[in-house]
């Protein structure tokens with residue numbers, strides 16, 4: 001154990017047992033919500049809390065939208081008077 005491995009640098013995404021790097025194209029990805037084809041693996045991060053995500057663009061959008069929604073809720077709560 002060392003202090004050096006505290007920062008996680010995730011750069012790969014695994015779909016159907018195949019490992020993809022950021023920038024790779026996933027030829028086909030079948031999910032319960034639909035089938036995705038020719039989708040790029042991207043790396044995104046939240047500008048508010050610094051969390052990062054590596055994966056297909058569809059999920060990256062969900063990550064960004066989820067964080068945006070959550071942090072907006074946090075800020076709204078901060079403006080409300082104490083109950």
Ligand SMILES: [Zn+2]
Pocket residue numbers: 046047048049050051067068071
């Ligand atoms: Zn965030």
